[in-house]
Amino acid sequence: MSSSVFLRGVLVTAEKNIKIYYNKAPVLIFGLLFPLFMFFAFYMGRKIELSVFLPGFLAMTLFFTSSSVGPLITPWEKQAGTYERLLSFPVSVNTVILGDVVAGSLFGFIITSVVMIVCAIFLDFVVTNIVVLVVAMILGTLCFASLGVLLASPSVRSPSHIMMFSSLIRFPLIFISGIFIPLQELRGTGRILSYISPLTYLVDMFHAGLGGTSVFPFAVDLLVLIFFICGFLFIATLFYKRNMMKGL
Amino acid sequence: MVAIRAESLQKKFGKIIAVDNVSFDVEEGEIFGFLGPNGAGKTTTIRLLTGILTPDAGNVTIEGINLGNNPIEAKMMMGVIPETGNVYVDLTAKQNMYLAGKYYGMTKEVLKKKSEGLLSHLGLYERRNDHVKTFSKGMRQRVSIACAIIHSPNILFLDEPTEGLDVQSRRLVIETINQMNETGCTVFLTTHNIEEANKLCERVCIIDKGKIVAIDNPEKLKNTFDETQSIEVSFNKKVKRDLFASDFISKIDTSGDKWLLYTNNPDKVVKHVVALAEKNGLRIISITTCGPSLEEAFVRLTGGKE
Numbered sequence: 029m030s031s032s033v034f035l036r037g038v039l040v041t042a043e044k045n046i047k048i049y050y051n052k053a054p055v056l057i058f059g060l061l062f063p064l065f066m067f068f069a070f071y072m073g074r075k076i077e078l079s080v081f082l083p084g085f086l087a088m089t090l091f092f093t094s095s096s097v098g099p100l101i102t103p104w105e106k107q108a109g110t111y112e113r114l115l116s117f118p119v120s121v122n123t124v125i126l127g128d129v130v131a132g133s134l135f136g137f138i139i140t141s142v143v144m145i146v147c148a149i150f151l152d153f154v155v156t157n158i159v160v161l162v163v164a165m166i167l168g169t170l171c172f173a174s175l176g177v178l179l180a181s182p183s184v185r186s187p188s189h190i191m192m193f194s195s196l197i198r199f200p201l202i203f204i205s206g207i208f209i210p211l212q213e214l215r216g217t218g219r220i221l222s223y224i225s226p227l228t229y230l231v232d233m234f235h236a237g238l239g240g241t242s243v244f245p246f247a248v249d250l251l252v253l254i255f256f257i258c259g260f261l262f263i264a265t266l267f268y269k270r271n272m273m274k275g276l
Numbered sequence: 277m278v279a280i281r282a283e284s285l286q287k288k289f290g291k292i293i294a295v296d297n298v299s300f301d302v303e304e305g306e307i308f309g310f311l312g313p314n315g316a317g318k319t320t321t322i323r324l325l326t327g328i329l330t331p332d333a334g335n336v337t338i339e340g341i342n343l344g345n346n347p348i349e350a351k352m353m354m355g356v357i358p359e360t361g362n363v364y365v366d367l368t369a370k371q372n373m374y375l376a377g378k379y380y381g382m383t384k385e386v387l388k389k390k391s392e393g394l395l396s397h398l399g400l401y402e403r404r405n406d407h408v409k410t411f412s413k414g415m416r417q418r419v420s421i422a423c424a425i426i427h428s429p430n431i432l433f434l435d436e437p438t439e440g441l442d443v444q445s446r447r448l449v450i451e452t453i454n455q456m457n458e459t460g461c462t463v464f465l466t467t468h469n470i471e472e473a474n475k476l477c478e479r480v481c482i483i484d485k486g487k488i489v490a491i492d493n494p495e496k497l498k499n500t501f502d503e504t505q506s507i508e509v510s511f512n513k514k515v516k517r518d519l520f521a522s523d524f525i526s527k528i529d530t531s532g533d534k535w536l537l538y539t540n541n542p543d544k545v546v547k548h549v550v551a552l553a554e555k556n557g558l559r560i561i562s563i564t565t566c567g568p569s570l571e572e573a574f575v576r577l578t579g580g581k582e
Contacts, residue, residue, distance in 0.1 A: 033348055033381070034348075036378070036379075036381060037348075037379065040375065040378045040379050043375075043378075044364070044375055047366075047367065047371070048364055048366050048367065108362055108364075108365065109362035110362050110364055112323075112328060112358040112359070113356075113358055113362065113363070113423070115327075115328045116326055116328060116351070116356035116358055117351070117376065117379040117380075118348045118351040118352045118379055118380065119348070119351075119379065120347065120348065272328075272329075273323075273328075273329065
């Protein structure tokens with residue numbers, strides 16, 4: 029398969045997903061309101077430095093928005109009977125997976141950028157390293173959109189089952205990734221668990237980009253996030269191929 | 277030239293063999309029917325032929341391209357209307373067609389021209405900007421066909437394309453299949469409707485329990501069993517089955533108030549029935565000789581299942 033045909037398939041799949049699943053008023057409104065609720069829930073009324081809270085808050089926004097819709101696309105398509113048609117087009121499983129990842133990444137990137145701009149207007153914070161911040165956003169959205177696609181790989185027809193499964197995996201991550209308790213203060217099991225969460229490395233990069241103190245060198249954060257992206261995509265491909273006809 | 281070649285295809289789901297050593301060729305420009313009872317392996321076979329499923333053993337070649345080795349190149353040659361291939365209901369008819377066309381690398385200009393022509397032909401032009409969720413089943417199937425033929429494929433695969441459609445939509449679908457075929461497109465279709473296969477297809481293949489049980493043109497298949505010819509007769513009075521006993525009659529059935537007498541010698545049976553009527557003082561209300569039927573051949577070949 030030529031790379032241009034592959035790329036075309038990825039982009040058309042991403043465009044389809046954005047049109048059908050992301051470009052909906054409830055999804056967009058939820059995408060913007062969710063960070064606001066998170067902000068009120070975890071910042072207001074707490075004696076916490078904004079510079080300590082903000083990197084974790086932005087990472088959490090990026091994490092939830094990038095991985096929110098991805099897990100549901102395949103179950104929705106199987107339920108609606110459109111998945112077989114999609115596979116009949118000149119695409120491979122990899123094309124479909126990457127198309128889903130690109131759509132999820134774009135959604136996460138746009139929502140996080142809007143939230144960041146709003147924060148810049150209303151809150152007092154300084155971007156110390158824009159390059160680190162942009163790289164973090166790109167890698168973070170790709171990583172968590174890939175996680176979202178991986179969460180869809182059980183390939184059942186019922187989106188509600190995937191929703192529960194997805195929440196079960198995603199929510200615990202925010203408590204072990206240095207969002208509420210800074211990584212430096214984590215000890216014992218908490219510290220060990222934080223190392224296996226990809227969100228930890230994104231939070232760390234955001235700290236580096238927003239003038240805070242990062243725990244790991246930039247190269248480590250970068251390589252670990254790339255490793256997670258590759259790992260999620262590889263496992264998703266295996267599961268998708270195995271479960272392709274399940275639920276049709 | 278061979279458009280579709282299936283060689284020793286096999287597919288298992290757990291311990292169940294869904295497709296068992298299936299081989300056939302479909303010639304370019306042919307309309308090829310694939311018939312079988314429910315669960316016979318029709319949909320699995322079409323999924324193997326269209327690259328949606330990978331066979332456990334065997335090969336599929338599309339226009340000389342090995343589907344296993346070059347799936348995308350092979351898929352570019354075909355248009356597919358899958359059994360569960362619904363279109364996107366949150367998109368308009370036009371958006372669905374554009375989406376399909378983009379996957380095949382069509383430019384906006386070509387897509388505009390092609391989609392407008394197809395929308396008009398399929399009676400959807402007025403509703404082109406309406407969401408498909410507001411469409412009837414027949415209209416959705418027309419959108420589905422439009423998406424499958426937007427890129428003028430060399431081969432068209434249709435899995436039960438007229439299932440559950442109203443008469444008008446069914447006619448439009450059949451007319452579109454014929455028109456595509458007239459332009460040189462090879463058509464591979466699965467159907468439950470044996471009469472439809474009889475009218476449309478140049479050759480039919482009958483599959484049962486994953487194995488091919490017959491493959492030939494409809495007329496030859498009809499004549500596979502001599503007894504598929506019958507005499508349909510009704511009398512002014514009720515008569516008993518025993519009345520018809522004859523060496524020339526292989527099977528006797530009833531259909532409403534009519535008797536169906538299966539035979540390989542209609543001439544003798546007609547004479548026999550007339551003689552019986554005279555002898556027993558019966559008046560013949562109607563008598564018809566029925567040619568061999570593909571349906572009867574299908575039922576016999578698949579062990580009595582429909």
